[in-house]
Amino acid sequence: MIRFDNVTKRYDRGREALRGVSLEVAPGELIFLTGHSGAGKSTLLKLIALIERPTRGQILFEGRNIGRMPDRAIPRHRRQIGMVFQDHKLLEDHTVFENIALPMIIAGYSQREIRGRVRAALDRVGLLDKEKNTPAMLSTGEQQRVGIARAVVARPKLLIADEPTGNLDPELSLDIMNLFHQFNEVGVTMLIATHDLVLLDRLGGRRIVLAEGEIRSDGNAREPA
Amino acid sequence: MTTLKNYLIRHAQNCVGALGTMTRQPLASGLTIAVIGIALAMPSALNVIVRNGRAVAGGWDNIRDFSIYLEPGTPLAQAQRLQEQLAGNELVASARLISADEAIIDFQNDPEFGELLNMLARNPLPHTVVVRPTAAADAPALQRLEGELSARTDVDMVKLDTEWVQRLNAFLDLARRAVWIAATLLVGAVIVIIGNTIRLDIQNRRAEIEVSKLLGASDGFVRRPFLYTGFWYGLLGGLFALLLLGLSLWLLSGPIERLAALYGGAFRPLSVDRGTVLAVLAGGLLAGLGGAWTAVARHLAAIQPKV
Numbered sequence: 001m002i003r004f005d006n007v008t009k010r011y012d013r014g015r016e017a018l019r020g021v022s023l024e025v026a027p028g029e030l031i032f033l034t035g036h037s038g039a040g041k042s043t044l045l046k047l048i049a050l051i052e053r054p055t056r057g058q059i060l061f062e063g064r065n066i067g068r069m070p071d072r073a074i075p076r077h078r079r080q081i082g083m084v085f086q087d088h089k090l091l092e093d094h095t096v097f098e099n100i101a102l103p104m105i106i107a108g109y110s111q112r113e114i115r116g117r118v119r120a121a122l123d124r125v126g127l128l129d130k131e132k133n134t135p136a137m138l139s140t141g142e143q144q145r146v147g148i149a150r151a152v153v154a155r156p157k158l159l160i161a162d163e164p165t166g167n168l169d170p171e172l173s174l175d176i177m178n179l180f181h182q183f184n185e186v187g188v189t190m191l192i193a194t195h196d197l198v199l200l201d202r203l204g205g206r207r208i209v210l211a212e213g214e215i216r217s218d219g220n221a222r223e224p225a
Numbered sequence: 226m227t228t229l230k231n232y233l234i235r236h237a238q239n240c241v242g243a244l245g246t247m248t249r250q251p252l253a254s255g256l257t258i259a260v261i262g263i264a265l266a267m268p269s270a271l272n273v274i275v276r277n278g279r280a281v282a283g284g285w286d287n288i289r290d291f292s293i294y295l296e297p298g299t300p301l302a303q304a305q306r307l308q309e310q311l312a313g314n315e316l317v318a319s320a321r322l323i324s325a326d327e328a329i330i331d332f333q334n335d336p337e338f339g340e341l342l343n344m345l346a347r348n349p350l351p352h353t354v355v356v357r358p359t360a361a362a363d364a365p366a367l368q369r370l371e372g373e374l375s376a377r378t379d380v381d382m383v384k385l386d387t388e389w390v391q392r393l394n395a396f397l398d399l400a401r402r403a404v405w406i407a408a409t410l411l412v413g414a415v416i417v418i419i420g421n422t423i424r425l426d427i428q429n430r431r432a433e434i435e436v437s438k439l440l441g442a443s444d445g446f447v448r449r450p451f452l453y454t455g456f457w458y459g460l461l462g463g464l465f466a467l468l469l470l471g472l473s474l475w476l477l478s479g480p481i482e483r484l485a486a487l488y489g490g491a492f493r494p495l496s497v498d499r500g501t502v503l504a505v506l507a508g509g510l511l512a513g514l515g516g517a518w519t520a521v522a523r524h525l526a527a528i529q530p531k532v
Contacts, residue, residue, distance in 0.1 A: 051439075051530060072444075079441035089436050106442045108231050150440075 007057035017043035035210035041193035082151030084161035097131040121149040141172040243453035261462025266469040268408035291385040304352035419516030459513020
């Protein structure tokens with residue numbers, strides 16, 4: 001589904017965030033990206049969502065070289081990807097329902113489809129009774145659940161999450177990770193960047209370790225105890 | 226089909242939504258609309274006045290009439306020959322003879338002059354031919370005709386006074402151009418006002434724009450609500466301008482009617498015609514969309530999601 005071929009990303013100030021990274025992601029995989037902050041995890045995710053462009057190398061997304069994709073094609077590309085952020089990026093002046101509906105509104109779904117699927121997504125993350133609340137009225141864990149509901153509501157092929165549990169305590173983090181597992185089980189490909197090693201030890205899946213912009217190791221973790 | 230339907234529904238929602246956003250800040254939106262309305266009303270009011278002035282000036286065809294006073298003692302038959310001769314002239318629409326006898330009857334009916342005339346031994350008035358030129362007759366041709374007539378021995382005096390009408394027309398031409406310049410400048414001002422309002426709107430909704438772009442919103446999707454905001458400002462500003470215009474003309478209608486009465490009903494009350502209504506609304510909409518478009522083009526591209 002995704003292939004990185006010797007991808008390098010150099011930022012304006014000359015810092016190389018990624019150096020010659022090659023990797024392949026098959027459809028339906030659940031992959032954890034780990035490493036210290038500054039190792040290049042976020043950059044790797046940004047390149048997939050075309051928030052940044054590669055300096056060198058090729059990134060193929062379903063066979064298309066997205067590194068050379070024209071700007072006007074970016075919106076369509078992003079609609080295939082669900083994104084979860086550490087700070088969840090919810091709109092404070094909109095209700096939970098409106099926040100989750102936004103990707104479907106952007107993609108041009110009908111009101112009826114939007115209502116049905118937003119409710120279904122809220123049900124999946126266990127917040128059906130909070131749809132009329134604003135994000136500020138929710139707890140941090142609930143806010144992140146709304147963020148996840150928004151990321152999956154338009155049924156993306158790929159979900160990428162950058163430190164989705166960064167602001168959560170261990171129990172809530174595990175909760176969120178279990179949610180990701182559930183979505184992965186219904187076939188969504190997932191790339192999750194986290195430096196929460198303690199949490200990772202309790203989860204399975206493929207793990208890619210980045211350090212100083214290079215891949216240190218790539219393999220399956222032992223099955224969770 | 227459903228996609229087109231969804232698209233149209235989305236447009237309708239943006240359209241209504243933009244209006245909703247404006248009503249949430251009634252004071253700021255109201256002030257913006259008022260400024261736009263005033264800016265559009267000023268050139269329109271000038272235009273109405275100039276347009277009506279032209280109608281009035283055009284209505285004064287008789288202003289070009291001139292009178293030929295014959296030498297006292299000229300026989301009536303000779304005056305009739307002159308009248309017939311002039312009636313046949315291609316520059317002349319009509320020529321009417323007022324004989325000395327007819328003229329004095331008019332004056333005798335006047336309470337002031339009547340007494341005076343009765344004291345005189347004989348009729349002091351000459352025969353007069355009143356000539357109305359055709360619309361096609363231009364000033365130089367009429368002046369030539371005047372020269373020919375003045376040269377005749379039986380003509381005492383030709384009274385031709387078209388200069389002030391020409392001055393009035395020249396002045397109205399100048400005023401019309403001034404209206405155009407004022408309209409252009411003020412529509413420009415409206416574009417700037419709306420552009421600035423939308424720029425602030427864009428800044429206030431920066432977070433929403435960033436998140437929308439992250440979620441795959443196209444430029445068109447992000448642009449649309451702001452263009453509709455510009456549309457509403459233009460339309461409501463235009464309607465407010467028409468309201469101001471109607472109100473001003475209503476306030477002027479009393480004095481105008483009195484003035485019209487003094488001039489023997491030579492002009493009608495000022496009116497706003499359909500052309501002006503359309504021009505004000507079109508100007509408002511054009512400025513609204515233009516202002517929104519420039520703001521959107523300059524400021525939306527600059528907002529790129531930061532993660």
